[in-house]
Amino acid sequence: MTPHPQLPPGSISLAPEALNRLLPMHVLVDGKGIIAHAGPTVAKIHPGQGLIGRRFFDVFAPRRPRHTEDLEEICFLAGGKFTLRMCDAASTPLIATAVCPASGAGVLVNLSFGIAVVEAVARFRLAGSDFAATDLTLEMLYLVEANAAAMAESRMLNERLHGAKIEAEAEALSDMLTGLQNRRALDQMLSRMIARGMPFTLMHLDLDFFKQVNDTLGHAAGDLVLKEVARILLDETRDEDVVARVGGDEFVIIANGLTDYSRLRAIAGRLIRRLEEPVPYGDCAARISASIGMAVSTHYTAVDAATLMHDADVALYASKARGRACFSFHAPGMEEPEEAVSDVSLV
Incomplete structure (x- = not known):
């Protein structure tokens, strides 16, 4: 990778467990572009795949920018924000932010599903515990669930009303005693x-x-x-x-x-x-x-x-x-x- 200036000193050193809690969808990439550590949610969406030791861009295909696969360079382009897609059958889209720790130990990449979160939650069977407690994704999921529940209740109500209408029409055209038409x-x-x-x-x-x-x-x-x-x-x-x-x-x-x-x-x-x-x-x-x-x-x-x-x-x-x-x-x-x-x- 091309060397770039590091972030100013004074950063906080976090244990992997703390990092997993704060950023469950993070990936630590070393100076050679190899995955050194992956958060629990990243591991969950890659079941049965050993991520450690694999090249980052073999697991995640770049979308924008496409002209570089240098993560350190990406850190200094557009504020370190870029987009990826998973190399899976669905080509699941991801939004990523990359920062270069002051320690100089590679690049920290934090991932998000963005607007594709609803499909991703269903596809990978994710739960609220798979996201950071402060992630707005949770609020969005709650809204989606509430909307789905409201829509389901609305459908049930419409079905009941339709059934009542059919029943009323049938009764209006039927003799109550014999069941024959009237x-x-x-x-x-x-x-x-x-x-x-x-x-x-x-x-x-x-x-x-x-x-x-x-x-x-x-x-x-x-x-x-x-x-x-x-x-x-x-x-x-x-x-x-x-x-x-x-x-x-x-x-x-x-x-x-x-x-x-x-x-x-x-x-x-x-x-x-x-x-x-x-x-x-x-x-x-x-x-x-x-x-x-x-x-x-x-x-x-x-x-x-x-x-x-x-x-x-x-x-x-x-x-x-x-x-x-x-x-x-x-x-x-x-x-x-x-x-x-x-x-x-x-x-």
């Missing part, structure tokens, strides 16, 4: 399917003899029956169909893409037969049936939700008028229940 959800789905020009059949189903269940066995039995009805309707329909409870004992099914009369007859007949199966309630059995009215969207030149619901309702009351426990198809232009086309063979 009238609002039905209207939305019906409007969407009409807007997309999708073919479907609207099935309006009303329970027969349900009032007698409530009157003789009580509302708890009635609620049990409604839940069982919902289960059967879901069991007999497809995932792409819509099943909604639109009134006390009224249900609507949108059979998506299904307009074939033979298949619709089979479905309606099967629904009625299953709904007529007794529902056990204590020592008793609740017995109901169902009437169904159907309106097929492909029978209309211009499909309108209100008209379709009205026509399915007309067909439903035609089934009621014919003795219940049956299903009817509405034909376009037929407004009176007695003119509806009816099928009654459901044994």
